[in-house]
Amino acid sequence: MNKQLKLVLCTLFLWGGIFHVNVTAQKNKEPKPAVTTGQQDREYWSNLLYKMASPVIFNLANNTLRKNMPVEVPPGAKPDFYKKVTHLEAVGRTMAGVAPWLALPDDDTKEGKMRKELRSALLKGIVNAVDPASPDYLNFRTESQPIVDAAYMAQAFLRAPKALWEPLDSLTKRRVAEEFKALRTRTGAYNNWLLFAGINEAFLMSIGEQADPVRIQYAQNKIKEWYVGDGWYSDGPSFSMDYYNSYVIHPMLVDFFKVLLAKNRVKAEDYDLALKRMIRYSEFSERIISPEGTYPAFGRSSTYRTAAFQALGQVALMEKLPEYIQPAQVRCAVSAVMHRMYDQCNNFDSNGWLVLGFCGSQPMIADSYTSTGSLYMATLGFLPLGLPADNKFWTDPAADWTSKKAWNSQSFKKDYHVDY
Template identity: 25%
Template sequence: MSKIKLESKDDYLALFKTINQPLREKFSSGFARIKFGQNGVGYGTKIAEMEGFSRLLWGAAPAIRMLDDSWQQQLIQGIIHGTNPNHTEYWGDIQDRDQRMVEMPAIALALLHGDHFIWKHLSTAERKKVLTWLSQIFDYECADGNWQFFKVIVALVFQELGHEVDATKYALSLEKIEACYLDDGWYKDSSRGRQDYYTPFAFHYYGLIYSRLVPKAPLSAVFKERAWLFAKEYLHFFAEDGANVPFGRSMIYRYAVSAFWSAAVYANLLPYELAVMKGLINRNLEWWLSKNIFDGEGLLNLGYTYPQLSITEPYNSALSPYWSNKIFLLLALPDEHPYWHTAQTEMPACRPTQKLLTQANMLAVHDKGHTQLLNAGQPGPNYHTLSNEKYLKFAYSSQFGFSIPRSNQSKEETAMDSMIGLQTLDRKTLISQNQQTVEAVGPFLIRNKVTNITLNNQAIASTWQVTDSKSVRTWLLALDGWQLRIHQINLDEPAVIYETGFAVENTPEKLGDIIIESNNQYFEGKKGFSGIADLSVTDTTRSHTPVNCLPNTNLMTYEMTCLPGLETILDEGIHWLVTGIFAHQDIKYAKEQWRTPPAVTLNQNEWIIARGAKQIILNLSEGQCMAN
């Protein structure tokens, strides 16, 4: 999409229309469904069709009075037909944990926007059918986690429309939401869930809407206070160029990550100056709109920065990406709201270059426009697609994203950036290498079950329990943009240990260069610099194993990527490895930093990491860390 202007309310409305107009071409004859796409989804294509309608409403409803009559009539007719059991496009009767529950808040809230515009255009009989269809949610079980807000939002809409709902219908939901809350504004998405973008674009988004619907309710103040606390943490997910760091599930929702900032403005919550918040929203939108996120018809595709089905979840249909319309809640602001008359400003200059995100088990690092999230990992079951890759890498990057595998055989296919992989020597596989059939060790075991997590302002650590008798404990630190990893590896048999840095685009049309210097190795290409250095203080030798990963494995590019790596075979016993990682899109700056890697020494039980006048002392036995 060409350069956009985002200043006035008309600018945002024009953007909403540009993004969503292609959806209108896919309306069913009764306007209750939107049909396109040729991919499967766990809840079936019929429900996906109504999902498309509801997700259009996240932006269309706040803008309802600004839309022309054809828009308005299509939306009104869609709601009338979708809730009429006698119409062919009826949305159907729901059941426990039904995807249609996810879509109900958008439909319910649409009845309120624009001074109840849609509601006022419904007849008495039509209103009754709408309420009857929505009220099904009170009779069935919602999934634990952010889904519990769906009952709450629908109940509050009913009350706003003068239809009381027995508080017992949603009291348990409020209790379950409270059970998900951790601290510092963070929620855990159910007892088995993790801390990810569902905290901002689900929990807080709905909590802030709650505070607008019932401002005097005690929980409204609670939800706003938590959102304020979270904003201080969430700022560290964004880089100066507008990119947010990809992490966790539901990557296809893209700029929905900034819906949190929109909801905060909507709820009159200003953890930062309004100009700063407008800058965060605008830069993120501009960053996303510069990527290949639309197909030839102008429809949002499934993927991250390009069409990439392998990144999707079982609950992602072709219509799911339009959840990103949540960002257009801004259009509900009145014309005179100061947001529309405020010029955006840059990232706050006072933002620290490093921030411990305790509840997420992360250490955020900012280095000249490059934001990284160093990651100790979050305990929990892997019940989402590619959980190891989405939640358990050592680091995630605003510039280089992360990669996902095509298989678990060769290094080129696994594309395991920012990870350590273990292979036992007794497991063999045949691979093709340099046009030859080669017997190789495989497949890879990668970080999954993490325990014994320790955190402080300078270092985070966790233990990967590989098997009952194999483990890898890793400490992660940052110094001047460098990422430092200290590994204690405990083996009951010999094993291959393979470790990597960040993957950088390496297109065949303009191949970059791989430079090997003693214990260090880096790649320099058109899209950036990525290096990995062996800083170990033992006599362990690691070989250089850079690879070109397969296309369509990295979230930031569909091209091949070069992935610097180091490999060694370790015998049974306890071993120590120390690794330095540096990567940046600014190649000149990166090469300057690369010339002086941190020096690492071991003094009894203390690791000393120094670079210039800066020094970090890590006491492994006490888990303490000091810096000066």
């Protein structure tokens, strides 16, 4: 080996050593994430949901939703079609996400005042949404997409009837019912859309209107038929590996069956089985959250962000978590996701509207059916805010979730297939 080569190698080793020392030192300097209390987590969740929902709700209340909401669409798409449907998307999806939170009683806390402000504005907005003379009269009457977003509005009314339905005046209630009945002129895709049509009819049934029994029966039979096992449903005849079991199927099916059970249209064991399957699916949802608060971005509609954890959140809200999953570990796991997604990526534009993307602005990943209003599915990840602040979900000390235990040499529950 000549002297010049030796000099080069020695220099490389020296610089390599310095680089390693510097990187190691930098890592050691990085502060470890602070362990938060449940009260701090709740404050973070409520502030974030308020931030997310405010542009939709306050603009609807002020009759400025169409005027002020941007209509961002996938690259190359023309916004004309989306402008027909995106505003109902934003409203229905936001309503479904905030409903359990707004159903809590008023109090004098900062959070309580935010809830009251949003609820009052939303009730005013619902009046505008179904008033044909309003600039923000929402489109239930044309295109197929309104079948979907009326279903989320229906789910909101079912989740918070005393907060969002009963206070409405009789004219507005009648108008809402007429808009829902107008959806019957159209059909949608042969998949989870059957459930949308079914829950729209179930909502009508719940308010004393005549429901279409065919739409209810068809949704009930087909969704049950598409169960593939171990807590997973196929979204139509073909199985898709994505988050639609959480975006739609489990939470909406359980809410759908709850109405049918109350009206003696299904047996208690049908409802119990649907709930049991959602609980099983929630185990997977909890396990996929990494120790760092990330989760896999696979399947359709990744721009729906935290809606991927709607089923887990609904099981927590119903206080039906499996024995080995403590409420605090769900709180901490989902909080980690929110911090990773909403603190480290800018998911909002300068006026506070959600932007197309998964973690930040990524319009190229948006599906062809996605526009600004679609993104408010993200509010569905906040359902546990419907648990009061003194519930153990919020009061128990911080706890590690399953993957954090697994990757830190802690004991964790082994997982096995279930047969129901």
